[in-house]
Amino acid sequence: MTLLTAINAVCDVVSLDRFDSVYGADDPNALTMLAMAKEAGEEIARRADWQALLKSVSLVGAPANLPADYERLVPGGAVRTAAGDFVRAVTNSGQWAVISAASPATPCFFVRAGRIEVAPPAAAVGAAVDYVSKNWIVTDPYAEVADWTADDDTPLFAERLLEKGILWRWRRQKGLPYEDNLAEFEADLQHAIDADRGVS
Structure with missing residues (x-):
């Protein structure tokens, strides 16, 4: 899953049109999603010592x-x-x-x-x-970086976490109920941490 596919998966859930590109786009929704993807990714990277x-x-x-x-x-x-x-x-x-x-x-x-x-x-x-x-993103050609550089960048941790991290943030920003989405994110995050450590 790339930055673009993660954001488009969230768009499907929140009833937004899919984006052709988010990195470098001028669309306010794309900019918001990009900022949320960075915030979510930084949090996920901080919350565990990923292998x-x-x-x-x-x-x-x-x-x-x-x-x-x-x-x-x-x-x-x-x-x-x-x-x-x-x-x-x-x-x-x-x-x-x-x-x-x-x-x-x-x-x-x-x-x-x-x-x-x-x-x-x-x-x-x-x-x-x-x-x-601190570099939790892989770019093409292969390089590890700490911030998004293109639509096809991928995180170094379980990619579904990025999608769930963007989703609950989007819902919170829009004033929608997000507690269930946050709880799902937290449960999935803990499961991914355990799996990464080899204890699940």
């Missing part, structure tokens, strides 16, 4: 810039030394100032301003950083 969005990068030293598509670290053990030992996260800049100056026996890391710092610095060489990418 297709999980990435890893190997450090050659520290401090190091995080990849351009970095959204957030994978929870629980996102950074490992080259030997496979977990690197402890530090989330407070004051604590980091003390820890990094002391050259700790247990490696620690701190993320700020798109960079990762590791102490002691030698622990960063070959360390793996697992993260969630």
Whole structure:
């Protein structure tokens, strides 16, 4: 399912004429649908650590810039030394100032301003950083991006979620009852998350 097919599926439900194109269109309904598709997709991408969005990068030293598509670290053990030992996260800049100056026996890391710092610095060489990418859309030719670029773009998560996310937003915006559609979206989202994790 592409951006265009998802939006046209919603058009069928809400009794709008189908669009030949939505990306770059001037039609107010197309612009609204496009904005809702972006909002829905961003929410769906944020709500889970989708397998297709999980990435890893190997450090050659520290401090190091995080990849351009970095959204957030994978929870629980996102950074490992080259030997496979977990690197402890530090989330407070004051604590980091003390820890990094002391050259700790247990490696620690701190993320700020798109960079990762590791102490002691030698622990960063070959360390793996697992993260969630902010790029939830696939374009043609294949590239992963964080915003729609064409009608034939596709999301990296279960595509039916995009359709359901657009539908309840459309109904809410028009002042129509949307609670059932939202409940269906939430149930389907949870099912898709479980399936993506291999627990359904």
